[in-house]
Amino acid sequence: MVGNKNFKIVVLLILLVVSLVGCKSVDTSKDDKIKIGITQITEHPALDLAREGFIKALEDNGFEDGNNIEIDFQSAQGDIPTSQTIAQNFVSQNKDMIFAIATPSAQSAFNSTNEIPILITAVTDPVEAGIVKSIEKTQTNVTGTSDITPVNKQFELIKKLVPNSKKVGIIYNTSEINSKIQVDMAKEEAKKIGFDIEEVGVSSVNEVSQAMDKLIQSVDVVYTPADNIVASSMSLIANKCNQKNIPIIGAEESHVKLGALATEGIDYNQLGYETGLMAVQVLNGEKPQDMSIQHIKNTTLVINEKVAKMLDIEIPDDLKAKAQLIKGDN
Numbered sequence: 001m002v003g004n005k006n007f008k009i010v011v012l013l014i015l016l017v018v019s020l021v022g023c024k025s026v027d028t029s030k031d032d033k034i035k036i037g038i039t040q041i042t043e044h045p046a047l048d049l050a051r052e053g054f055i056k057a058l059e060d061n062g063f064e065d066g067n068n069i070e071i072d073f074q075s076a077q078g079d080i081p082t083s084q085t086i087a088q089n090f091v092s093q094n095k096d097m098i099f100a101i102a103t104p105s106a107q108s109a110f111n112s113t114n115e116i117p118i119l120i121t122a123v124t125d126p127v128e129a130g131i132v133k134s135i136e137k138t139q140t141n142v143t144g145t146s147d148i149t150p151v152n153k154q155f156e157l158i159k160k161l162v163p164n165s166k167k168v169g170i171i172y173n174t175s176e177i178n179s180k181i182q183v184d185m186a187k188e189e190a191k192k193i194g195f196d197i198e199e200v201g202v203s204s205v206n207e208v209s210q211a212m213d214k215l216i217q218s219v220d221v222v223y224t225p226a227d228n229i230v231a232s233s234m235s236l237i238a239n240k241c242n243q244k245n246i247p248i249i250g251a252e253e254s255h256v257k258l259g260a261l262a263t264e265g266i267d268y269n270q271l272g273y274e275t276g277l278m279a280v281q282v283l284n285g286e287k288p289q290d291m292s293i294q295h296i297k298n299t300t301l302v303i304n305e306k307v308a309k310m311l312d313i314e315i316p317d318d319l320k321a322k323a324q325l326i327k328g329d330n
Contacts (some may be wrong), residue, residue: 004271016279030061030233033067033070034146034283035069036072037074037097037098038071038073038074038101039086039099039108041080041101042077044080044254046254049268049269050101050275051101053270053273054273054276056273061280067265071293076104083104084108086108087100088112091112096104097118097121098116098117099119100120101272102123103124103129103177103292104228106123106131107130110130112220114140118131118142119143122141123145123178124149125181126146128177139289143282143289143293145271145296147296148183149185150265152189152267153264154265155189155223156264158193158221161247161249161308161315163272166256167195167196167220168195168197169215169216169221170186170222170226171198171211171220172202173203178227178229186223208230208236209305212236222248223249226251234250234254247261247307249261250262252265252300254268255266255292256303256307261294262303262308262323263301264301265300265302266300267298268294292315300324301319301323303323305325305327
């Protein structure tokens with residue numbers, strides 16, 4: 001039987017061990033560079049802008065690649081198993097922080113470690129994705145920003161720019177939870193306005209052409225969500241729609257630059273910058289599990305004037321006055 005004194009010592013040791021379990025702190029006092037792994041599901045303008053914004057925020061706060069931090073950027077090129085391998089490699093390399101861009105990369109990172117701090121961005125719903133317990137206080141080793149799309153504002157654009165439209169077509173990636181969430185949001189907004197929705201799901205960029213050929217036969221306008229397959233195929237989607245005189249309302253600015261008619265969305269560079277500021281907080285000692293998921297509240301109206309002219313769509317003066325106008329389609 002353990003004596004009373006020895007029993008107290010054992011209890012104290014147990015409590016000490018328990019207190020040390022959980023998210024690993026980033027030691028900024030050590031002489032070695034802080035190692036930050038950046039994992040990105042694929043490369044397209046929105047995600048690239050988020051990555052650039054993140055790195056700029058670090059630089060603005062004294063964390064510079066090659067000086068006191070070491071950044072290792074890896075793209076999964078759209079392949080989820082590759083994103084899992086990247087995350088596992090970052091863990092085995094004992095990175096001090098992981099920055100995960102887009103939902104699949106965030107899920108892969110979270111499934112690979114519950115100790116290394118993970119900063120996320122371009123994740124529509126981190127709770128639904130299973131990587132945080134709540135938006136207000138994540139209670140996991142994850143924090144960062146959500147790119148939840150202002151679908152209500154985008155469907156109002158459809159109503160204003162294409163007032164005679166009745167059926168809205170949506171193409172989306174069936175393997176990403178963030179895309180399904182946006183489709184559900186679109187259905188809710190369509191119901192309020194009185195639009196019918198026709199959706200078509202794809203699982204790879206190779207399926208986009210055939211899916212679009214089917215979709216444009218029966219819709220008046222196409223809505224493109226913030227979706228990694230859609231973003232990677234946006235030029236193809238825009239070409240097919242514009243040839244049939246079908247306007248596209250996109251979820252973000254790069255869609256419009258690549259041939260969509262308009263969007264009202266968030267700035268992905270600013271989104272990444274905000275995530276970088278949160279990374280600085282973590283580097284300075286804050287715990288991700290005590291932080292909340294942040295959103296960008298301000299949105300920007302963007303209209304492609306060349307596409308509007310090609311589709312013979314008159315831009316109302318009130319929209320033109322407040323819009324960022326793009327003269328070309330690329």
